[in-house]
Amino acid sequence: MGVPVVTLRGDRHVSSVGSSILTQIGLTDLIADTEYDYIAKAVRLANDTGRLMGLRASLRHQMQMSPLCNASAFAQSVEAAYREMWRKFNSENGKVKLETQIPNFQVNIEKELNQGVALHQAGEFDKAKEIYKKILQVDPNQPDALHLLGVIAHQTGKNDEAVSLIARAIQINPQNPLYYSNIGAALKNCGRVDEAIVSYKKAVEINPNYPEAYSNLGNALKHQGKIDEAVVCYKRAVEINPNYAEAYNNMGNALKTCGRIEESLAAYNKAIEINPKYAEAYYNMGGTVKMLNRLEESLECYKKAVEINPNYAEAYNNMGVVYKFMGKSEESVECYKKAIEINPKHAEAYNNLGIAMNNQGRAGEAIDCYSKAMAHKENYAEAHNNMGYAMNDQGRLREAAEYYRKAVEMKPDYNQAHSNLLFTLQYGSGHSPEWLFEQHRLWHEKHA
Numbered sequence: 001m002g003v004p005v006v007t008l009r010g011d012r013h014v015s016s017v018g019s020s021i022l023t024q025i026g027l028t029d030l031i032a033d034t035e036y037d038y039i040a041k042a043v044r045l046a047n048d049t050g051r052l053m054g055l056r057a058s059l060r061h062q063m064q065m066s067p068l069c070n071a072s073a074f075a076q077s078v079e080a081a082y083r084e085m086w087r088k089f090n091s092e093n094g095k096v097k098l099e100t101q102i103p104n105f106q107v108n109i110e111k112e113l114n115q116g117v118a119l120h121q122a123g124e125f126d127k128a129k130e131i132y133k134k135i136l137q138v139d140p141n142q143p144d145a146l147h148l149l150g151v152i153a154h155q156t157g158k159n160d161e162a163v164s165l166i167a168r169a170i171q172i173n174p175q176n177p178l179y180y181s182n183i184g185a186a187l188k189n190c191g192r193v194d195e196a197i198v199s200y201k202k203a204v205e206i207n208p209n210y211p212e213a214y215s216n217l218g219n220a221l222k223h224q225g226k227i228d229e230a231v232v233c234y235k236r237a238v239e240i241n242p243n244y245a246e247a248y249n250n251m252g253n254a255l256k257t258c259g260r261i262e263e264s265l266a267a268y269n270k271a272i273e274i275n276p277k278y279a280e281a282y283y284n285m286g287g288t289v290k291m292l293n294r295l296e297e298s299l300e301c302y303k304k305a306v307e308i309n310p311n312y313a314e315a316y317n318n319m320g321v322v323y324k325f326m327g328k329s330e331e332s333v334e335c336y337k338k339a340i341e342i343n344p345k346h347a348e349a350y351n352n353l354g355i356a357m358n359n360q361g362r363a364g365e366a367i368d369c370y371s372k373a374m375a376h377k378e379n380y381a382e383a384h385n386n387m388g389y390a391m392n393d394q395g396r397l398r399e400a401a402e403y404y405r406k407a408v409e410m411k412p413d414y415n416q417a418h419s420n421l422l423f424t425l426q427y428g429s430g431h432s433p434e435w436l437f438e439q440h441r442l443w444h445e446k447h448a
Contacts, residue, residue, distance in 0.1 A: 006030050006031075006032060007030060007031050007032065008031075008032050009031050009032065029241060029243060029244065109135055109138060109139065109142065112131050112134060112135050113131075113132075113135060113142075113144060113145065113148075115131055116128045116131035116132050116135070116145075116148065117148065119131065120148060120151070120152065125152050125155065125156060128148070128152060129149060129152050132145040132146075132148050132149045132152075133145075133149070136149075141172050143168075143169040143170075143172040143173040143176070143179070144169070146165050146166070146168045146169040146172070147165070147166055147169040147176075147178070147179050147182065149165050150162040150163070150164075150165030150166035150169065150182065150183070150186065151166075151182055153165060153186075154182065154185060154186045154189070159186045159187075159189040159190045160190060162182075162183070162186035163183060163186045163187060163190060163192075166179055166182055166183040166186065167183060170183065175206060176206075177202075177203040177204070177206040177207040177210050177213060178203070180199045180200065180202040180203035180206070180213070181199070181200060181203040181210070181212060181213040181216055183199050184196040184197070184199035184200040184203065184213075184216055184217075184220065185216060187199060188216075188219070188220050188223065193220055193223055193224055196220045197217065197220045197221065197224075200213050200214075200216050200217035200220060201217065203217075204217065209240050210240075211236075211237040211238070211240040211241040211244050211247060212237070214233045214234070214236045214237040214240070214247070215233065215234060215237040215244065215246060215247040215250055217233045218230040218231070218232075218233030218234045218237070218247075218250055218251075218254065219250060221233060222250075222253070222254050222257070227254050227257055227258045228258075230250075230254045231251060231254050231255065234247050234248070234250050234251035234254065235251070238251070243274050244274075245270075245271040245272075245274040245275040245278055245281065246271070248267045248268070248270045248271035248274065248281075249267070249268065249271040249278065249280060249281045249284060251267040252264045252265070252266075252267035252268040252271065252281070252284055252285075252288070253284060255267060256284075256287075256288050256291075261288060261291065261292065264288055265285060265288055265289070268281050268282075268284055268285040268288065269285070272285070277308050278308075279304075279305045279306075279308040279309040279312055279315070280305075282301045282302070282304045282305040282308070282315075283301070283302065283305040283312065283314065283315050283318070285301045286298045286299075286300075286301030286302045286305065286315070286318060286319075286322075287318060289301065290318075290321075290322060290325075295322055295325055295326055298322050299319065299322045299323070299326075302315045302316075302318055302319035302322065303319065306319070311342050312342075313338075313339040313340075313342040313343040313346050313349065314339070314346075316335045316336075316338045316339040316342065316349075317335065317336060317339040317346065317348055317349045317352060319335045320332040320333070320334075320335030320336045320339070320349070320352055320356075321352060323335060324352075324355075324356065329356060329359070329360070332352075332356055333353065333356050336349045336350075336352050336353040336356065337353065340353070345376045346376070347372075347373045347374075347376040347377035347380060347383070348373070348377075350369045350370070350372045350373035350376065350383075351369070351370065351373040351380070351382060351383045351386060353369045354366040354367075354368075354369030354370045354373065354383070354386055354387075354390070355386060357369060358386070358389060358390050358393065363390045363393045363394050366386075366390045367387065367390045367391070367394075370383050370384075370386055370387040370390060371387075374387070379410045380410075381406075381407040381408075381410040381411035381414055381417065382407070384403045384404070384406045384407035384410065384417070385403070385404060385407040385414065385416065385417040385420065387403045388400040388401070388403035388404040388407065388417070388420055388421075388424070389420070391403060392420075392424060397424055400420075400424050401421060401424045401425055404417050404418075404420045404421035404424060405421055407421075408421060
């Protein structure tokens with residue numbers, strides 16, 4: 001138990017068992033997909049004495065907390081085996097069969113659970129869910145089945161249900177750090193960020209060498225604007241697992257938020273060094289170098305992101321914005337259209353396409369784009385303001401003023417929309433010069 005194992009994913013028995021064990025104890029980064037990857041992971045781990053010490057300190061506990069060491073499930077499996085032998089003995093000797101007396105206990109919980117996890121990891125949520133429910137029919141208090149049902153609920157957007165299921169698992173087994181980390185994710189998605197933070201902290205209290213929980217804790221703290229604390233969590237995550245690309249990416253986002261741009265870029269670069277196929281890290285780096293007006297670099301980052309993930313609508317949208325700043329309107333329009341093709345409800349892409357259409361004098365098409373943007377995103381102040389521009393260009397001043405007014409209502413500190421409203425009201429609005437003067441004075445007082 002004290003020696004960590006790197007496993008090569010495959011269809012052989014040893015690969016299946018190794019992958020299952022590492023998945024259950026939260027060490028999926030030690031599962032290699034290719035022989036080359038296997039050698040690289042083994043060499044990195046062998047030279048990482050800090051991580052080896054951490055793993056040796058926590059591995060036994062993680063294994064004991066996994067479904068693979070569930071004593072209840074093992075006992076039921078043995079019971080089922082003895083019953084099956086007794087059934088066969090009776091059958092061969094012409095005696096009464098036992099299936100009708102104890103049908104539920106024919107389920108081998110350990111085997112079923114592993115099968116459910118395999119389907120779950122393959123994205124076969126409905127099939128996995130049926131297996132977890134089947135296990136709970138045999139043992140309603142099987143904590144891993146409850147937990148994994150909760151994980152599926154979280155992954156399918158049913159976060160309240162996820163919280164309820166995982167909370168039941170925690171009541172049964174309050175010492176499994178994985179449960180606390182996953183209920184934290186569901187709580188965060190329910191908007192219960194304070195409770196999520198408590199759960200993540202409990203996870204790392206139980207297992208101080210749990211990098212995923214530290215990264216998740218960092219995300220929750222970042223959500224609350226506690227950037228420095230978040231960065232500390234991400235640093236702890238990569239200290240435990242120096243090859244944790246996602247934690248480096250999250251650290252980059254946090255550092256960018258507080259204006260530490262160069263450190264942010266270093267974190268994204270580290271994430272990409274670890275995982276050269278990490279589209280999101282390229283995407284985030286693209287946005288960061290754009291802030292520095294390094295447009296060519298930004299463009300290359302977005303191109304790399306969509307090369308890795310051809311269905312990355314946000315990257316196409318942002319690539320379009322970069323092309324716009326480079327004065328390449330045709331390319332920008334193509335990018336916006338591609339983003340919309342991938343995601344027909346991409347409000348920002350519709351808004352950006354509308355701006356491009358309006359700049360080309362195609363106000364009618366722009367209005368259609370803004371209408372779709374507003375339909376797909378509630379209280380979209382920027383789209384309302386841009387619709388006002390298009391209405392103005394068509395001489396529809398009253399309608400323009402109404403859209404500017406709505407933009408200001410949605411976003412009271414929206415300086416540009418407020419200015420546009422005052423400018424438009426000067427033309428045929430019916431307001432007195434004194435009223436207009438007072439509105440300009442108030443605008444200056446608020447925004448100047």
